[in-house]
Amino acid sequence: MVLGEDASLEAPETQSPPDTGEPHDPETLFILDSIVQRLKPRDAHHVRDMITERARTSGALFISSALWWWIAISEGSEQINDSQIPLSALGSFDFGTVSLIVPALVIAATLFTGIGRERGNATMSQIGGGLAVLAAFYILEPTMMSYGLLEGDALFASGRVLVLAVMVGFASHMMFDALLLQWVRASMLNMGVDVFPSSGTDSLEGHADEAPPYS
Numbered sequence: 001m002v003l004g005e006d007a008s009l010e011a012p013e014t015q016s017p018p019d020t021g022e023p024h025d026p027e028t029l030f031i032l033d034s035i036v037q038r039l040k041p042r043d044a045h046h047v048r049d050m051i052t053e054r055a056r057t058s059g060a061l062f063i064s065s066a067l068w069w070w071i072a073i074s075e076g077s078e079q080i081n082d083s084q085i086p087l088s089a090l091g092s093f094d095f096g097t098v099s100l101i102v103p104a105l106v107i108a109a110t111l112f113t114g115i116g117r118e119r120g121n122a123t124m125s126q127i128g129g130g131l132a133v134l135a136a137f138y139i140l141e142p143t144m145m146s147y148g149l150l151e152g153d154a155l156f157a158s159g160r161v162l163v164l165a166v167m168v169g170f171a172s173h174m175m176f177d178a179l180l181l182q183w184v185r186a187s188m189l190n191m192g193v194d195v196f197p198s199s200g201t202d203s204l205e206g207h208a209d210e211a212p213p214y215s
Contacts, residue, residue: 031118032187035180036196043196047185054178061171065103065164072160073099085142085157090134095157098138102161103168105135110172118180139165 041047073082073096085095093101109131116124142157188194 028187028191029193032184032193034118035184039177039181041181041184041196044185044188047181051178051181051185054174054181058171058174058178061167061174065167065171068160068167069099069103069164073164080156081153082157084153086145088138088141089145090137095142098141099161099164102135102138102165105131105138106165106168107172109135110169110176114173114176114180135165 039050041050076082082095087094088098109128111128112124112131113128115121116126116128139158139161142154
């Protein structure tokens, strides 16, 4: 009887406590699953590696964009006579100011489009598309409205801003993916959820299919 009483007293201590946590937000889980399905990380450790890789690439591209702007646009404007480029029809900005506005528009368009995609928000995606078209207009404007400007100079001006926009676009895309993956990692740790498909189940099913039938 003593042993039975001791076992009955110790049994409740070995039982796991009931789950008293609040239910997770379905929209948050949906966004987590959407990000994982798009970027396809294998597991939590791969998420950390992807964050590091994308953040490093983003930083390198942003610095390269800044150096390209400084060498090809800021310092080279006097030798290439960028002052002859007419003011923009939208806002009356000179070429130097446009070369700064375009990267800002590209970053904003990338962020709005990304947020709209992940959240399924049509308005955010619409704003991102409008900003992208506005950036494209500023890039092509020297070739479309080159009043008295040599065609080669206008194409070279648009080409320099286009290269800058492409580099900034890739950099902002990598930065946004790194921030999303960082949010996925933090959400998994705080919420205690696992959004990765279990490889153990697949491997067991594969072994079961390959195993010979019992005799």
